[in-house]
Structures are given as C-alpha cells and as structure tokens.
Amino acid sequence: MHAVVDSLAMIGVSYVMGFLFYGFYRQFNARVQRRWGPTIWQNLFDNMKFFFKSETLIHGPMFFFGPMIIMAGAFTTVLFVPFLKDSDWLQGFSQYGNLILIIYLLVVGPLGNALAVGSSGNPFGVMGVTRGLTRLMGLEVPFFLGLAMVMLQHETASVHAIMAAQDSLAHWGIVTNPIAFCVILLPFIGSQHGAPFDVVGAPVEVYAGPRVEFGGRLLGVLMTQRMMMSIAKLVLLVDLFLGGATNILVLIAKAFSLFLLTTVISMVFPRLKTEQAVDFFWKVPLGLGVLGVILTVWLPSWSA
Amino acid sequence: MYHKTQCEGFQCEQAMLEVPGEAESIRQGVLERLVSWMRHRSLFVLAYGTGCGAIEMRPLMTSRFDAERFGIVGAATPRQADVLIVSGYLALKTLRRVIRSYEQMQEPKYVIALGSCTINGGMYWDSYNTIKQVDRYIPVDIFVNGCMPRPEALIEGFVALQGRIKNGEKGGYHHYREHIDWYKANQRKVLGDQIPPTYTCDWYHAGGVV
Secondary structure: OHHHHHHHHHHHHHHHHHHHHHHHHHHHHHHHOOOOOOOOOHHHHHHHHHHOOOOOOOOOHHHHHHHHHHHHHHHHHHHHOOOOOOOOOOOOOHHHOOHHHHHHHHOHHHHHHHHHHHHHOOHHHHHHHHHHHHHHHHHHHHHHHHHHHHHHHHOOOOHHHHHHHOOOHHHOHHHHOHHHHHHHHHHHHHHOOOHHHOOOOOOOOOOOHHHOOOOOHHHHHHHHHHHHHHHHHHHHHHHHHOOOOOOHHHHHHHHHHHHHHHHHHHHHOOOOOHHHHHHHHHHHHHHHHHHHHHHHHHOHHHHO | OOOOOOOOOHHHHHHHHHOOOOOOEOOOOHHHHHHHHHHHOOEEEEEEEOOHHHHHHHHHHOOOOOHHHHOEEEOOOHHHOOEEEEEOOEEHHHHHHHHHHHHHOOOOOEEEEEOOHHHHOHHHOOOOOEEOOHHHOOOOOEEEOOOOOOHHHHHHHHHHHHHHHHOOEOOHHHHHHHOHHHHHHHHHHHHHHHOOOHHHOHHHOOOOOO
C-alpha cells in the first residue's frame, strides 16, 4: 500500500513540478524578450487541452504504442530516482535500482519515439528522428562519461549512497567534482531539448520534427512525458551534485536553481546545426570528460 | 438582429451588433466547463498566410502585441493546431490546400477569416480565379474585416473567439459535420475534379452524424 501511494505521489509531484517549471520558463523567456508572456499555468492548460482533443489518425498499432512506450519510460525513470534522502516518502522503487539502471531507462524514450515516428512515415518526422539520433551520439558519450566519473569518485552506483556521502556543503558533488558537473551540464541541456541543442524539434525547419504527426491526445501524452522526464533528470542531478534534499521544499528549491541555470544558458544561445552540436559535444564536454577521468583515476588524491 | 427599439445612432448600432446572437450552446457539466475554460486559454494557431494578410499576422507573436499572453502560440502542423487563420483571398489552388489543412486538424477546431477578401472578395471581387466567400467552403467562426485589419483587430477577434469557446458555444466544426454535403457540393462546384480526395473527410461520416 505504501509503495502504491508513494509511486502515485512521485508521479504527481513530478507532473506538477514539470508544468510549473515549464510555465515559469515560458514566462521568463517572454520577460527576457520584453513581453508579458503567458501565465505560469499555461503548460497545464495546453496539456489538458490536448488530452481532451480528438485523435483521428490511424498509422498502425506502433504509432499508438510508441507514445505509450515513451510514457512508460518516463514513469519508470521517475520511480527509480529517489526524490528525497533519509525519508520513507518519494522513494518509489529506488532501493531496487541504481544509476546504471537509470542510464538504461533514459534511452527508452528515444527508442519509442523512433518506433512511433517510423510507422507514421512522415518525412519530416523521420528527419527529426535522424537529427535526434545523430545528436544522441554526441550527447550520450559525455553524459555517461560524467555519470561514470561520479560513480568512480564515490565507488558506488547507488544513488542513495552517493547522496549519503554528500552530507554537507563542502562534500556536495558540485564542489568535490566540478569537472563532472560541467561535463554533464551541457549534454543535460541537450537531453532537455534546451535551446542551443534543440535542432531536433525545430518548429519551422522540420515542423516539430518527431512530433509532426502527433496531434490531440497522443501529443498530450508526449508533452506530459517530456515534463516528467525533465523533472526526473533534474532531480537526478540534484541527487548527484547538490547533495539531494531532505524535504520537498528543499528539493524544489535545488531543482529550480538548476533549472534556472540551464534556462539562462539556453535563452542566450542560438540554435546549433546538428553537426555543429555533435562537434561541440565531442570537443568540449568530451575533452573535459577525458581530462576528468585522467584526474579521477590516476590522480585520486586530487579529486578526493 | 438589429431593431431600433432600445436606442438609436451609430454607437447604439455598433453596441447591438456586438451583442452575441442566440448561438446554440451545449449544455455543460462541471468537467466540460473546466475543460472549455482551459481550452479557451490555450489556442494553437495555424496561420495560412496569403498575400498581405500574412504581414499583419506575424507581428502578433512579437514583443509589441504579444499574443502569447492570451495563450495563443503558433502551431507547427495542422495536426497540432486549434485555430486556422485564413488571412486574405483564396485562389482556387490555395482553397484546396486550406480545405486539406482544415480537415487534418483535430477537433475542436476553429477558423478565423481575416480581411475583407474572405467576406465578399474585397478588392478581388471580379477576379476570375479567387473565391469570394470563404464560409461557403469551410465553416468560419470569426470574421475580422478590414483591408488589412491591424493586429489589434485580430487580437480582438481572438478574444471574441475565446469568449465563445469559454461559453461552450457550438463551433463551426459542428456545422461542418452536420452540413458536410452542402460544403462538399460547394467545393466541388468551384474545384471540379481537383477537389481533395474523400479520404481527407470520410471520417466525418464514420460517427453516423450525417
């Protein structure tokens, strides 16, 4: 019973945080552009509207199951990331999983996306998926290298143990291992579809890319998934680098500060082309990552 | 609609014209009212720009007019759009594309016709290959007249449409469903063999509405 309530609470918390964060993003973006912008609830309205629209498209069963696979990936990722430390609540099934499992679950989304878009047969969707998978090549390598560095540093793959090791500000991952944080931060923006790396869903180039065929309810499912997945990744970074959180308010504050950082970065940089993005990922974050691995492995006294 | 019973004069005439007519509204429960309230706050726009209308539509998204404060944003494809803006005259060729785009949109969907050309042909009243009244071919919810109307007028039209959505009035798409044969006959009259294939609209018949 506790597990069921806890899981539902985690899904609810990540959904609410998701639409509020993205609502804030849109308003903040508008203020930077000297507009008033929509209300902070705008993403909730958009999402609910899509859930109550009709869906008349038929592209075979895979077109329907693709979003469900993506959604299942988002739910399981949320449930395997511990939201709080030293607490019985908002844990989900995180004691049965570890960082390596979470890395696997992060790939479920792009897989389902490719399956659904492939069965729709829309050329713009296929273009979007091609761009997405090319970009994935660029961003996954530094992202996983950064996570590997965190695992090496703490000599464990358990998110709980990594959180427990960061008991004070001086032991936060961002202080003890700033290189890993920098290595992860840029691919993290890419995996959130943030602005310098948002070539996949470019609205006027490839007509929303992978989402081109989705309208109505399935688009609502995809929107929900994106918001929840973003929150899961934000919370994961909070767990790994900002020492986790002991209660929900601290969690929101830390996740929000991280979100603000990525938002500000993506607000001031224009969109990169696909090959520029891959080049960038393989030069800057990956170079930094290799340097970090050398420092972590061969000079353990430095990083510890 | 207009009777000189309550008052007289130009302003009175305008006021009476702005009173909403006896539009047929759907009986709404609590959930439907909540949904239509959210729906009126979130309109994704498919802007079909023909000629000068497109110039007046673009500033809507800029800092000066900022339609996003009403929840109005551009949609990438017809599938994701709620509102189709037909911004100006339609030639026979573009009419086919507009019909196709309209039928691809998911319900509920609305149409705003922008400019005099969509109402009576405007300055193209005697052109040989433009259509004169858009609402004979697709159902129009709101007309915004002018040649060209300013972005403020378009925002006014959007707010009026939002009011109708919020009150749960029947949209034009209901009318299109119920009178699909009339619309298709009109389309066939001007397009002839070039009419969009039936698979773009045959699902209107699937629910047994017609």
